[in-house]
Structure formats: C-alpha cells, structure tokens
Amino acid sequence: MAKRVILAAAGAGKTYHICHNIDRDKKNLILAYTHENIKNIKKELINAFGSIPELTTIITFDAFVYRYLILPYESSILKFFQKETLKTKGITLQKPEPQIVNNSPNPKYIKKDKIGHYITKSGFYYCDNLTELIMYVKNGRKSLIKRIANNLNKFYNEILIDEFQDFREYDYDLITALAKEIDNITLVGDYYQHSVSGTNNSGKPFKKSGANVSYEDFKNIVLNLGFIIDETTLQASRRCPENICKFVQNKLNISFTHDNENIGNVILLDEKNMENVLNDNNIMKLVYKNATKYKFRAMNWSYSKGDTFDNVCVILTDKFEKLCNNDFSCKNISQITINQLYVALTRTRGNLYIIKNSTFKKYLKK
Amino acid sequence: MRYIKSLYIKGFKKFDEITVHFNEHMNILVGENEAGKSTILEAIKIVLNQMYKNADKSILKDLFNKTQMDIFNGNPSLETLPKIEIELDLELDPTEKNTEYFFGENSRNAKAIFGIKFECSFNEDIGANLIDVINSGEIPYEYYNLSWKTYSKQQYYLIKRPLNFIAIDTSESDTYNSFNYFNRSLFYSRYNEEERIASKNKFRNELSKMFKTIKLDDIDEHRKFGINDKKVILESVLAVYEDSIALENKGSGMSSLIKTQIALDKSKNNLDVVLIEEPETHLCHTTLQKMLAEIEKQQSNSQIIITTHNNLIASRLNLKNVIWITMNKAKSLNNIAESDANFFIKTDNNNFLQLLLSKKAILVEGATEFLLFPKIYQQITGKSIEDDEISIISCNGISYSRYLSVIKDTNKKIAVLTDNDKNNKKIEESINYNDEHQSQHIFMDNNINNWTWEKCFYALNQDTLDNLIEIDKTANYLFHEKDYGKVLGKMLNNKVETAYSMLNSEIQFLIPQYIQDAIKWLNE
Numbered sequence: 019m020a021k022r023v024i025l026a027a028a029g030a031g032k033t034y035h036i037c038h039n040i041d042r043d044k045k046n047l048i049l050a051y052t053h054e055n056i057k058n059i060k061k062e063l064i065n066a067f068g069s070i071p072e073l074t075t076i077i078t079f080d081a082f083v084y085r086y087l088i089l090p091y092e093s094s095i096l097k098f099f100q101k102e103t104l105k106t107k108g109i110t111l112q113k114p115e116p117q118i119v120n121n122s123p124n125p126k127y128i129k130k131d132k133i134g135h136y137i138t139k140s141g142f143y144y145c146d147n148l149t150e151l152i153m154y155v156k157n158g159r160k161s162l163i164k165r166i167a168n169n170l171n172k173f174y175n176e177i178l179i180d181e182f183q184d185f186r187e188y189d190y191d192l193i194t195a196l197a198k199e200i201d202n203i204t205l206v207g208d209y210y211q212h213s214v215s216g217t218n219n220s221g222k223p224f225k226k227s228g229a230n231v232s233y234e235d236f237k238n239i240v241l242n243l244g245f246i247i248d249e250t251t252l253q254a255s256r257r258c259p260e261n262i263c264k265f266v267q268n269k270l271n272i273s274f275t276h277d278n279e280n281i282g283n284v285i286l287l288d289e290k291n292m293e294n295v296l297n298d299n300n301i302m303k304l305v306y307k308n309a310t311k312y313k314f315r316a317m318n319w320s321y322s323k324g325d326t327f328d329n330v331c332v333i334l335t336d337k338f339e340k341l342c343n344n345d346f347s348c349k350n351i352s353q354i355t356i357n358q359l360y361v362a363l364t365r366t367r368g369n370l371y372i373i374k375n376s377t378f379k380k381y382l383k384k
Numbered sequence: 385m386r387y388i389k390s391l392y393i394k395g396f397k398k399f400d401e402i403t404v405h406f407n408e409h410m411n412i413l414v415g416e417n418e419a420g421k422s423t424i425l426e427a428i429k430i431v432l433n434q435m436y437k438n439a440d441k442s443i444l445k446d447l448f449n450k451t452q453m454d455i456f457n458g459n460p461s462l463e464t465l466p467k468i469e470i471e472l473d474l475e476l477d478p479t480e481k482n483t484e485y486f487f488g489e490n491s492r493n494a495k496a497i498f499g500i501k502f503e504c505s506f507n508e509d510i511g512a513n514l515i516d517v518i519n520s521g522e523i524p525y526e527y528y529n530l531s532w533k534t535y536s537k538q539q540y541y542l543i544k545r546p547l548n549f550i551a552i553d554t555s556e557s558d559t560y561n562s563f564n565y566f567n568r569s570l571f572y573s574r575y576n577e578e579e580r581i582a583s584k585n586k587f588r589n590e591l592s593k594m595f596k597t598i599k600l601d602d603i604d605e606h607r608k609f610g611i612n613d614k615k616v617i618l619e620s621v622l623a624v625y626e627d628s629i630a631l632e633n634k635g636s637g638m639s640s641l642i643k644t645q646i647a648l649d650k651s652k653n654n655l656d657v658v659l660i661e662e663p664e665t666h667l668c669h670t671t672l673q674k675m676l677a678e679i680e681k682q683q684s685n686s687q688i689i690i691t692t693h694n695n696l697i698a699s700r701l702n703l704k705n706v707i708w709i710t711m712n713k714a715k716s717l718n719n720i721a722e723s724d725a726n727f728f729i730k731t732d733n734n735n736f737l738q739l740l741l742s743k744k745a746i747l748v749e750g751a752t753e754f755l756l757f758p759k760i761y762q763q764i765t766g767k768s769i770e771d772d773e774i775s776i777i778s779c780n781g782i783s784y785s786r787y788l789s790v791i792k793d794t795n796k797k798i799a800v801l802t803d804n805d806k807n808n809k810k811i812e813e814s815i816n817y818n819d820e821h822q823s824q825h826i827f828m829d830n831n832i833n834n835w836t837w838e839k840c841f842y843a844l845n846q847d848t849l850d851n852l853i854e855i856d857k858t859a860n861y862l863f864h865e866k867d868y869g870k871v872l873g874k875m876l877n878n879k880v881e882t883a884y885s886m887l888n889s890e891i892q893f894l895i896p897q898y899i900q901d902a903i904k905w906l907n908e
Contacts, residue, residue, distance in 0.1 A: 045479055073481055090488025090496065090536035097494070169487070169496060172478040 021197055023182070023240050024206045024248045027274050028364035029257025029326065032206045036178050037062035042071035044175035049079050051184045058324060059180065079179075079189065083148045084109060087166055094162055098155045099133040110142035130154060149188040153195065163192065167199030176202040181324070183212035194243055205245070206252070209233050210272050210360050211323060232353075257326050257367050258282075265370070266363050269341060270348060270356055274364075282368040286342045287331070289380055295331050295371050296381065302327040304362040306335045319362040331371035332362045333378050342372060385475065386547040386656040387687035388428065392471040392492055395449040397423045404714040407705055408475070410683045412698050413691040415709035416743050421691040424709065425551065425659050428689075431472045431502045432549050434532055434542055441525040444504065448523075460521040468504040473497055474546055486546050488536035498546070499535040504528055547656040548573035552643045552663075566643055567622045573654045584618045591616055637666040641675050648682035657687045664694040676700050695737045703728060708740045711794050724789050727782075735777045739787060742775035744797040744906055747784050752837060752883040753801060754778040759887055760895055764903050774906060788824055799902040800826040806835040827902040838875040838882070839868075840896040849875070852889055853882060 026032045037059060040046045050056050056076055063070045070076070077085070088095065096102050114135065115126040128134035136151040137143055143151070155162040170177065177196070179185075182205040185193050197203050210233075237247055254277030255263055263276040265284045287295055295301055296314045302322075303309075309316040317325075319332075338359060340346045348356050363370060390405045398420040413421045429435045436443060452466040471491050476483045476498045486498045511527035518524065532540040550569040571580065592611045602608040623630040624646065631639045640663065647658045663675055676697060679688060683701070692698060698706050708715045717728070728736045739745055746769075748754055757776055761769050769776060779787065784800045791798060804811050814826040834840045842849055853871050855861070861873025868876060875882045886893065 045481075085536070085538065086484065089538060090490065092537055093489035093494040165496075173484045173487070175479075 020202065021200070021243075021245045022204045022248055023245045024204065024252050025237075026206060026208050026252035027255050028208060028211065028360065029255035029367075030252035030277075031256045032180060032208070032252060033058050033062045033324075034256070035252055036180060036204075036206055038066045040071070040074060040178070041175060042067055042074070044073060045173060046071075046074040047082075047170075047174045047177045048074065048076040048180065049082050049177070050076070050180040051079055052181075053078060055180055055324060079185070080145065080148065083152060083192070084143070086170070087152045087163070088143065088148060091162060091166060094157065095151065095155050096133075098157070098162075101133050104133070104137070105141055106137060106143065107141040108143070109145050109148075110138055111145050112138065112142075114144045114147055149192045153188055153191055161195070163195045164199055167196050170196070171199070171201050174202075176204065178204045178206065181207050181211075183207035183209060197243055197245070209236055210270075210357050212354075212357060255364065258364055259366075259368070262363070262366060262370050266360065269346060270360055270363075272356075272360060278367075280367045282329075282366060282370060284342075284370045284372065287371055287373050287377065289377055292373055292377060292381055295373075301329040301331050301369075301371065302365070303331045303333060304365065305333045306358075319358050322365050323361050325365055326367055327365050329368040329371070330362075330366035331373060332359075333373045334359075334375050336375045339375055342374075386477065386480075387475050388547075388657055388689075389473040389475050389497075391424065391427060392469070392473075393424075393427050394469040395452045395466060396427060396468045396470060397447060397449060398712075399423065400449055400451045400712055402709075402712050402714055404707060404709075405716055406687065406689065406707070407716075409687060410679075410701055410705040411687070411689045412701055412706045413689065413709055414693070414698055414706055414737065414740055416741055417693075419709045420712075421709055422661060424714075425661055425689070425691060427470045428472065428549075428659065429551060431470050431500050431532070432545065432547075434540075437530060437532075441528055444525050444528055445523075447504070456523065457521060460519055462506070462508075462515060462518055465506045465518065465523065467506070468502070470502040471499060472501075473499045476546055482544050483546070485536055485538060485544060486534045488534070490533060490535045490537040497535060500540050500546070501533050501535065503531050503533070505531075548654050549657040549659070550647050550655050551659040551661070552640060552647060553661050564620065567624060568619045569655075570624070570646065570653060571619055571622055574652065587618045588613060588616050635666070637668065637671050640666060641671055641678075644675055645678055648678060648686065648688075650682070650685040655686055657689070660688065660690045662691055662693065664692060664697065672696070693741060695741075698737050703736070706737070706740075710740070710796060713794065721789060724786050727786055728790070735780075736787070736790070738775050739777055739791065739798075742777075742796075743773045745775040745777055745799075746902065746906065747777050747779055747787055747798060747800045749802055749837070750778055750780055750879070752879045755880070755883045755887055757801070760893075760899060761903055763892055764895060764900060765907065772907065784826075791824065795823045797906060798824045799906050800824070801837075801899060801902055802826060802828050803836045804828045804830070804832055804834070806832045808832055825902070825905055827898045827905075829896060829898050834896070836876070838872065838879065840898075841886075841893060842872045842875060844894040844896060846871075848891055848893065852885060852891065 024032075024035070026035075033055075036048065040048075048059055050059060056078055059076050060070060063074065063076070092106065093102075096104050115124055115128065117124060117127045130150070136147045152163055152166075153161075157165070177200055179193065182193065184207070193205070197205070240247060253273070254275045256278050257280070258266070258274075258276060259278070259280040259282035260276045261283050263274050266272060267274040296303065299315050301315075303312070303314055303316040304319050304322055305312065305316050307318050309318045309321070334341060337351055337355060385408065387408055388406050390403060392403045393399045394401045398418070402420075402424075404424060413424060415421050426435070436447075447468060448466040449468075452464075456464045456466055469492075473491070474486060474497075476486060478484070478487070483498065486500065487496060489496050491497065491499055491501055505528065506524065507527050507529040511524055514524050514527060534540050548569075550566065550573070552566065575583070592613075595611050600609060623632055624642075625631070626634070626642060631642055634642070644658075644660060644663070646653060647655055647660075650656075660679075664672055667675065672694075679690075680701065682688075690697065690701070704717055706717050708717075739747075746757065748757060754776060758769050761767075761774075765772070777787070784802060788798070788800070802814075811828060811830050811832070814828055818825045829835075829840050834843055850871050853874055855870045855874050857870075859870070859874075860867070861870050861877055863873055863876040867873065
C-alpha cells in the first residue's frame with residue numbers, strides 16, 4: 019500500500035469500495051466531510067462485516083482535526099503562542115471576526131499570529147479556524163503537523179479520506195501535509211463533484227490565480243504530491259443505467275460508463291405529463307435550491323450528493339434550458355455549474371425525468 | 385504489553401509532590417510506616433477506577449496535602465487553594481483499540497505519550513463569587529471539580545479503560561467492599577462485553593420468571609409483589625467459589641492467596657496490572673512462601689505492584705525491583721549509583737532493606753558493636769533501641785559509605801559508629817561530612833591513639849577489663865604483629881568473644897565519648 023488517489027465516477031461505489039477493502043483486523047481511520055457520509059459509511063461497513071470492525075474509526079473531518087490534531091497537542095499550540103496557562107473549554111460555531119467589513123478593514127479582526135485569531139476570549143476554539151491553526155504552529159523549523167502525522171502512522175494501518183474533492187484552502191493544505199507523512203493513505207473522490215456543496219465552493223485546489231483548474235491540471239497536482247492515481251477501479255457507475263450514462267457523457271463531456279443491469283431512460287417532460295411526475299412520491303425531485311418551498315418531495319442538487327434514488331426528476335435551471343437539444347454544448351458554462359448538474363443527473367438507478375426551467379415556471383404559475 | 389510507566393502526584397495526602405517510576409513487571413514498594421505506600425496504590429485506583437467520582441465532597445478534606453493546607457491557612461487566597469493532580473503515564477500498544485484516545489501532551493512533561501490525568505481543583509466558573517469566603521480562610525469543598533482527562537485532553541470514561549487492572553487488598557477493615565471490587569474487576573476482565581451483557585440479561589430475566597413461580601398471594605385485586613429490576617445487578621451479588629465454598633467464607637489468609645492466584649493467571653483473566661497490598665498480612669509463613677512462589681512464577685506476564693514491610697518478600701522477589709518510598713521521594717534501586725545498587729543486590733543483603741524500612745538507624749562496624757550497642761544505649765538513655773525505633777545495622781565489612789550513598793538526599797537519621805584506624809585524614813573527613821550533612825553523621829574517636837572500639841573501651845575501663853578478661857599467661861596476643869599488652873591484645877584478637885563476656889558481665893562500663901555523642905545526636 020502507499021499513497022493513492024482513486025478518482026471515481028458518480029455512483030461507482032466509492033463508499034462500497036472503501037468499506038469492503040479495509041483490513042478489518044488492523045486499525046483504520048476513515049474521514050469524511052459530512053455526517054451524512056459518515057452514516058453511509060457505517061451502514062456499508064455493517065453490510066460488509068456484519069458490524070463496524072472494532073479497530074476501525076469513522077469520524078468527520080472537523081472532529082478529526084479537533085480530537086486528533088488540536089486537543090492532544092494543545093500544550094505545543096499554546097506554547098507556540100506563549101499562552102501556556104490558557105484554559106480552553108471547547109469549540110464554538112461563532113464566526114471569527116472577518117478581516118474586511120463593508121470594504122474597509124475591520125478593527126476587531128485579530129491577526130493570524132495572535133491566539134485570538136483561533137480562540138475566543140472565553141476560551142473556545144473557532145471551528146472555522148481549526149485547520150488554519152494546526153497548519154500555522156511550528157516548533158523551530160519543524161511544523162507541528164509533520165510531527166502529528168508521524169505519530170498517526172504509529173496508530174493506523176491506513177487512513178482513508180472520502181469525498182476528498184470537498185476539501186478546500188486550509189483543509190486541503192492539511193490533507194496535503196498529512197499525505198506527505200502518512201505511509202498508507204487513500205483519497206477517494208470525484209473531480210466532477212467538486213464545488214457542489216453549498217460551502218467551500220471556491221479556492222484551492224480548484225482555483226489557481228483566479229482560473230479554474232481542469233481535470234488534467236488537477237491530476238498533475240495530485241501526482242506532484244506523490245500520489246498514485248487510480249482512474250480504473252471506480253470508473254463505471256454501479257447506479258445509473260446505460261442510457262443515463264450515455265446521456266451524461268454526451269451532454270456534459272465527462273467520461274462516464276455503466277457497470278450494472280439497471281434499466282432506465284431519459285424522459286423530457288412537457289406541461290401535460292409534468293404534474294403526474296411531480297406528484298408521484300416514488301420519484302425524487304431535484305431542484306437547484308429552496309427544496310423545502312415545494313409541496314412535492316424534493317431535494318436540492320447539492321444535498322443529493324452521495325444519495326441514490328429509484329427514479330429522479332431533475333428540474334433544470336435557466337442555463338441548461340437547451341440541455342436536451344441536439345446542439346447543446348457546455349462550452350460557456352463554468353465547471354462548477356456543470357458539476358452541480360452532474361451530481362443531480364447521476365442520482366437515479368431507474369428513470370431520469372427532466373423538466374426545463376420554462377416548463378416548470380408554468381407549473382409555478384398555477 | 386500494557387503497563388503503568390510512572391505515577392506523578394501533586395498535593396495528595398502525604399505527598400506534596402512525588403514521581404514514581406515503575407518497572408515493566410515486578411515492583412516492590414517498601415518504606416517505613418506512614419511513608420505513603422498505600423497512598424501510591426490509592427492514587428493509581430483514583431485515576432484508573434475513578435474512585436471518589438461520586439463521593440461526597442466532604443471527603444476532600446482528608447485527601448488534600450497537609451503542606452498545601454498549611455500554606456492556604458497561612459495565606460488564604462484563590463491562588464493558594466489546595467489542589468490535587470495525579471498523572472498516570474502508561475505504556476500501550478498503538479495498534480490496539482482506542483489507544484489514540486490516551487495519547488497526547490496533556491501532562492506535566494508536555495511530550496506526546498500515553499496516560500490519564502486526574503485533577504481536583506476549585507471550579508472558578510461556578511464559584512466566581514466566593515472570593516470573600518476563600519479569603520476569610522474557608523475552603524469551598526462543594527465548588528471543587530474532579531476531572532479525569534486522557535493525555536489527548538479528552539474526558540476519560542471507565543468503559544474505555546486502557547488496561548485491565550485489579551487490586552488485592554488484604555486489609556480486613558473493608559472485607560465486603562474489597563471482595564465486591566475484586567469480583568467486579570475479575571468479571572470485567574475475564575469475560576468480553578458480549579458475554580457480560582448476555583449473562584446480566586439472562587440473570588435478570590430468569591430471576592423475574594423464577595419469582596413468578598413462587599405462589600404468593602396477590603396484595604389485592606390490582607397489586608402484587610415483583611422483582612425490582614434496578615436492584616438486580618449481577619456484579620453486586622457475584623462471589624468466586626472454590627469447590628463450592630465462596631472465597632468470602634474462607635480465612636482471610638487463604639482468600640488472599642486464592643485471589644492472588646486468580647489475578648496472576650493472565651492467560652485466562654487478561655489482567656495487565658495487579659496491585660497487592662501487604663500480602664504478608666494474615667498469612668502464615670508457609671502460605672506466604674506459597675504466594676511468593678506463585679508471584680515469582682507469573683511475574684513476567686503482568687505488571688505486579690506490591691507494598692510490603694517484609695524483608696523476605698523484597699529479597700525473594702529480587703532487590704532490583706525494590707522501589708523505596710521515603711520523604712516524598714521514590715527511589716528505585718535503578719536510580720541509585722549503579723555500583724552501589726549492584727553491590728547490595730549481589731550481596732543479597734537484608735540489612736540494607738532494614739535500613740530502608742527504619743525510621744532511625746545506627747550503622748556499626750561488626751558483630752562486637754552489634755552485640756554491645758543495645759546495652760550501651762539502655763545504660764545511657766534508660767530506654768531500649770526498640771522503644772526509640774532505632775535499627776542497628778552491622779556493616780560486616782561493607783564500607784558504610786555504600787549505605788550512606790544509598791540514603792543520601794533523604795532525611796533519614798543515620799549515625800555511623802566507626803574506628804579512626806589511626807588515620808587523621810579519616811577523622812578530618814568525618815568532621816567535614818558532618819558539616820555538610822544534617823541527617824547523617826559519622827562518629828569516631830578523634831584521637832588516633834584510640835584507633836579502635838576495643839582500644840577506646842580499654843582506655844576508659846582498663847582495671848575493670850583487666851579483671852574481666854581471662855588471659856593465657858603464655859600467649860603473646862600479638863595483633864598484626866604488634867604487642868598492645870595482653871588484655872587489649874586478647875580483646876583485639878577475639879573481638880566477638882570479648883564483646884560477649886562484656887555483655888554478660890552486667891558491669892556498667894564507662895562509655896567512650898564519641899558513642900555517647902552519637903546516642904545523644906540520634907535523640908535530638
């Protein structure tokens with residue numbers, strides 16, 4: 019084993035692959051970004067082994083940073099800021115003071131080299147600045163994170179990180195720093211699902227000097243970090259039927275094949291048959307935003323990440339009005355916007371219904 | 385191998401501050417009475433078993449260190465409030481379950497290691513308005529917090545215990561509790577979680593079912609007796625049976641032997657650390673021998689920590705494993721200058737232990753002094769050396785400097801009685817030594833003409849000894865080819881025999897001044 023990045027297609031079974039390939043008799047650490055991911059991973063582990071293997075730990079990335087990186091090394095951190103006697107009390111979700119408010123410098127902003135940038139006056143860590151903190155602390159020339167990563171090697175046979183494309187800025191730097199030192203680390207993710215979640219949708223590593231980073235650029239970045247790239251293991255979708263895969267590959271220009279016997283078609287709805295589908299609770303409706311506003315069963319595109327449904331109806335945005343036209347091209351549409359639609363289109367294991375924005379507006383008028 | 389590497393105590397009972405380093409396998413804690421041997425075991429139990437977690441806060445009065453209390457009483461303030469810290473450094477295998485939970489820098493030495501930290505301190509958040517009360521000299525016990533954190537700075541929960549641990553307490557005072565605790569710990573380490581839960585569940589259900597089969601009349605139309613589920617707790621009614629006799633019903637000596645045997649059987653019971661408190665209590669010599677044989681046999685499997693007063697136990701289980709608790713310090717023989725430690729280990733010298741265990745001691749050169757000193761002491765003070773808890777130790781040719789080097793840096797009061805060997809330099813060195821050391825002094829005659837014990841006595845009691853000592857007129861009694869006169873010559877050549885005659889003579893001899901000085905100094 020070594021440092022590995024598995025680039026996966028939507029529905030190719032990332033969670034399945036992670037869960038079924040761990041060594042249950044050794045210590046594994048699985049990190050994921052959301053509680054939803056954690057739930058799916060735990061479920062899959064139970065499918066694979068009957069119960070969660072005793073030596074395998076699954077936690078969210080934030081909990082990992084706080085419990086594995088910050089708390090055990092708090093002495094070093096406080097010493098770095100010469101605040102040895104400070105007593106910390108936990109984490110706060112309160113936002114730290116921003117550097118700029120209304121286009122002018124914020125007098126309350128505390129600089130990075132002060133403990134107040136990371137910990138409130140009453141002793142709570144700002145959740146938002148945890149990773150920034152851990153990346154900032156050094157002991158002489160040696161960064162704290164390097165020392166911690168080497169300790170992690172003693173404890174874990176393998177560290178697996180799910181949905182790594184969701185890590186941004188300091189989180190991404192942290193993953194990179196860990197990856198340098200960790201002997202066995204596997205990152206699993208889908209380039210085409212990056213920047214889909216509501217938060218974290220800008221910046222490193224998918225922006226460089228303001229420009230978007232393409233799939234090929236991204237592969238180079240990862241290679242330079244010393245990873246082996248695996249593009250074959252999780253290339254084919256275990257979820258989407260053949261016709262759906264062809265549609266997605268054709269329209270969005272993303273390599274996407276199928277590895278399943280599921281049957282389903284892409285069906286463009288018109289005014290007449292739209293209503294039946296909207297009212298059918300067996301079909302999940304995916305809207306761009308504000309899913310809770312609608313009476314029918316609906317979910318936002320970005321929320322649907324990681325989910326599988328029997329049948330899906332995607333309600334398009336204005337930008338994709340012409341998606342089903344033969345001359346459609348996504349040339350002038352940003353990668354992030356394409357990724358968001360990609361997620362929505364790839365949730366179904368059966369039919370994929372599509373409603374144009376113009377058609378849907380007629381429904382809303384009623 | 386999971387074991388306790390070291391224990392750090394600050395502000396708990398006897399200990400202002402102490403660090404005890406443990407060996408991976410055998411540890412024998414020795415020390416005079418009240419030196420704090422049991423306090424060390426108690427500190428381990430507080431950390432690992434969260435002892436006192438649910439106790440009433442009034443107990444803290446007995447747990448705080450007296451020095452800290454005195455400092456607070458002398459100058460009551462928030463800063464001087466007494467506080468207890470106990471840290472337990474552990475050795476764990478990082479590839480085992482949950483070990484990362486114990487790993488971090490949250491300890492006194494701020495290095496990333498395994499361990500658990502206990503802290504009992506005033507909670508400034510809830511007691512913020514108590515400053516006046518505190519400044520008036522009152523300790524607000526109710527506002528104290530007891531916290532258990534792992535070295536990763538996370539809450540320590542008993543369920544995640546880092547190692548299996550049992551304490552065998554032979555003191556009779558608390559038989560019920562000590563058994564209960566033993567049985568519980570054994571139950572926990574012997575069976576895995578699944579087995580424990582299944583047996584507890586079955587016990588509860590079967591008991592309720594069984595009760596229904598007892599035909600008791602209902603209380604009235606709607607009411608009847610049943611079993612109170614909350615009181616049916618399997619662990620609290622468990623007893624260990626040996627051939628149909630419950631251990632509780634065996635003699636206390638026998639039951640401690642059996643408990644020890646069970647605890648040390650690691651292959652079955654998975655205990656990593658076994659604490660044994662004064663195994664000599666309640667045991668006759670042969671049972672003790674049996675128990676020691678058992679311990680000796682098993683000592684490479686687990687970590688064993690024993691407290692004892694007994695010379696035999698310490699020497700049987702190897703002097704090298706002795707940890708000597710004295711004056712707020714724990715000295716391992718490994719910490720003592722190696723040449724000295726090896727010297728005592730190799731000579732398997734029990735006197736050495738006696739020195740460690742004594743309150744005050746007098747070191748003498750050999751058998752002559754050893755025989756006569758108690759009589760001299762009685763003659764001068766009117767009391768026996770036992771009354772004054774003074775141990776007399778015969779160096780038997782071992783240089784007293786070896787002994788002094790072992791007990792250096794302690795306050796143990798030791799007087800050395802020695803000969804000046806006609807050596808002015810030796811006299812001068814002893815004077816210098818006494819200037820530099822408060823608690824240990826060397827006494828010798830400061831006239832080189834009185835170069836040995838016999839010569840000193842003869843000089844003072846010439847007539848009495850001429851009468852007492854029978855000599856053979858034809859013998860020369862040369863000593864190292866020198867003629868010292870026949871009586872002194874015989875005394876020098878037959879030291880022990882002479883001493884024995886003197887002891888039996890019931891004569892009150894005049895006592896050389898340096899011996900009187902030593903006795904006076906010991907009693908200062």
